[in-house]
Amino acid sequence: MPGVAAPSSIIRVASVVGALAIAQSIVSGAAFQALPALLRAHGAAPETLALTSLVMCPWAAKFAWAPLVERWRRPGDGRWRDRSIMLAGQATVVAAIVAIGVVGPGSVVWLVAILVTAATASATADIAVDAYAVEQTPTGRRGIATAAQVGGSYTGFVAGGGVLIVLVGIAGWAKGFLLLATLMVLLSGSALLVRRPVRRVLTPARPSLATAWRNTAVRQGIALTLVVQAGTRLAQALTPAMLVDAGIGLPGIGSLLAAGAVAGGVAAVAGGWAVVRFGSTPVIRLALSLQVLSIGVIASATMWDDMALRVAVIVQSVATALGTVGLYADLMGRAAGDQPGVDFTIFQCADAAGAVLLGGAALMMASRIGFDTTCMIAATVPLTALLPVTILSHTHRGDSA
Template sequence: MLPRGPFSANVSPAVVFLTVGGLYVAQSVIGGLTMLGLPTVLRNQGMPLDQIGLVYLTVLPWALKFLWSPFVECFRLPRVGRNRSRLIVAFGGSLCAAGLVVIGLTGLSPLMPVLVSLILVAFVTSTVDIACDGYAVETLAKEHHGWGNTAQVGGAYLGSAIGAGLFLVLVDRYGWSPAVYLMAAVVFLLGLPFAFGPATRSAVETRHHAPSLVTALKRPAVRRGLVVAAIYVAAQKWGLSMLGPFLIDYGFDLATVGVLNGFGSMVVGLAGALVGGAAVRLFGANFVLTLAILLQTAMLLAFAWFDFTGSAPTSIVIGVAVLSSSGVMALGFVALYSEFMGWSDPRQAGVDFTLFQCADSLVSMVGGVGAGWIAERFGYSAYFGIAAAICFAAAPVIYLLMRGRATLATGAAL
């Protein structure tokens, strides 16, 4: 069996949940602002969809962070010394907050400086995430992985409610700069519980394992997991890349989309995460992942029909949008990220878990940029129809790959 981290028996899972959860919320505030809030604001100002798709280039650091994850892990877990997770999180969180302040000062025009600034913020955030994930996996015993997974998925939806929901309402009422300044303050404050929490109690240790990408890629669990991640993310996320702009073009204003994002993330998303966690325990991850893909296929076909007819009641459009972007997504990603934790070696959890997330981010980025191009040239109906076909085709592939989960577990224990 893979050895557990040195903190497993010393730190309450509930404390880890609260402090690490704050970091995941902060990361998702930035992600929600960038991936959902900003495209919606830009479309509201009349920017073409293919240019809005360039926002997904900000995912690049998340897609490539596996390249520097071994260096982060080696710094975080020195051969002799204390765990340095706290130092990485405190310094990185402060830089992220400062970066958002700069974005508030520059404004939205021209767009390129904003994108460059957001890419730099994403680089810092993704680096902090390596330390955060590593700390969670090594600190929590296997039976408590559900705590970490709930903190990650639940924190993501709560952060998205703030970064994509509250943020849009604030932009609509007070303008871009004040809204961004408030998000910077939220990001900074959310990092304080971790900086002054259990991470301060790390002991001086001697470590004999050197984290590396080669070690990770030698394990069958990691290799199969990367394929599962790439296919599943393409199925779930590609069809939702242009959801914000679609809602604006359908006639909703910024405040309404903001409330929709906020309510969906805080209520439907959290409910989906809880249901997903229970369903994984009752029926297994394979069942939950396959079910989520089939449900998302139906939602994408509904969006294509909404655009084609142009006459669907707004209440139905809102309901499907909330269920698709929050409920179904949360349902499936609880199962997927729970598997990520199980497939990661606690001795280099920051490297292993980062590889899975990079597959997620790289596929998301490619789909986001391509989504803008397709939607601009062929319309939303074609875009959602293509996404639905990809989603449906992924279902049997995921099911067959996940049938080998026992093999993955065996590989993880070697």
């Protein structure tokens, strides 16, 4: 990429990306796991808890301001503002977490408003983090960077979810969130490792969404994202209800999902090694194959005992992690142009939009034809994705490892 500084040490890049991925995913874990449980324990109505879904909006819409962030990040005069964007975003998130501890559980509307602010700041910082990772990861080592990113995301979601619930249960609301804010400060310090030499950057065009759309690699990357993640998004929407129908109690489901998150984190690390060793496409194919197997077992829940279902859920988490690592390694190659922050953000927004649309569609379909039938249909999706993945991978000749 012309005008871009030489790649940094992969250890430094992975450390920054991994630590900040943990910090950013803490917000998601708090919004979608911890706060609903904590607020429900304080008597919040189910329809009130639905407001927490608004926290996803900044992550799905950040493509709209990605070009502005990218222009400010790379002004072309030799300065790099990656670190400033990262630190400003994380400082806002820390302040928001402290504010949640101060406000307390009495005002759900205020809590959601604070979380949306934190999510907006975190999503904005993520634009700079992704661009930094794309530009500074040495060719052939993208699997390591994506493993740090995906593994960090799993870890952060667990920290913001189950760990936060435990902290609040032991130390109380205010102290629990203060401890979480302290952890966020420590993680955010990784941004100080970002070092860039002052070097004039040649930007042939202003970063924009139109420029991204004219790029064939970006359009194919969007298609690849939707194809690879479709089965996962359908299964994620259906699995909890399927487990309830199978007679597994809520504590058991919670423990099972936590175990799946841990397995997913381990799989992300293994997936990073596999991408470096074999490339992204074989890892994606393996993930799709595991999805077919695991979703199929979950769909035929009445034929299996509890242990088989539990193993299938964990395998599904492993498949999700492997698929995401392989996918993101491929997408890093497609985003390695003149506006990596914009291009990679578009891929992530496509993934988020797909999650919302496919998850809603799956639940609507289940209400009409039943969970078993809908889940069985979902099991065929990753199977039919194998051919498109092969075609889209072959049409992109950039290095994807």
